[in-house]
Amino acid sequence: VESTGDCTVCRECVREPEWAERVELTRVKDHFIFSVESTGAMDAERLVKDALGILKQKALDTAQLLKDTLAQRADAAAMEHDDAL
Numbered sequence: 001v002e003s004t005g006d007c008t009v010c011r012e013c014v015r016e017p018e019w020a021e022r023v024e025l026t027r028v029k030d031h032f033i034f035s036v037e038s039t040g041a042m043d044a045e046r047l048v049k050d051a052l053g054i055l056k057q058k059a060l061d062t063a064q065l066l067k068d069t070l071a072q073r074a075d076a077a078a079m080e081h082d083d084a085l
Contacts, residue, residue, distance in 0.1 A: 005033065 014020040036044045 013023045036048055038047055
């Protein structure tokens with residue numbers, strides 16, 4: 001692949017032993033590359049912004065659910081402890 005941005009990480013380039021010695025596939029842990037395709041009904045910038053907004057809200061909802069679950073478990077454990085006394 002001439003451009004690393006065109007690589008799909010299919011690993012085809014390292015399947016043959018002679019190429020495996022010449023090619024090293026690595027990752028940068030705090031980076032990712034994604035592409036956006038649209039039918040044209042929405043421009044890519046708006047599509048990404050809307051998607052990130054939805055993802056952010058889902059992450060906030062999940063964090064709140066986890067917080068509520070941990071609080072409920074702590075309350076239940078405290079009540080069991082009180083009942084045991």
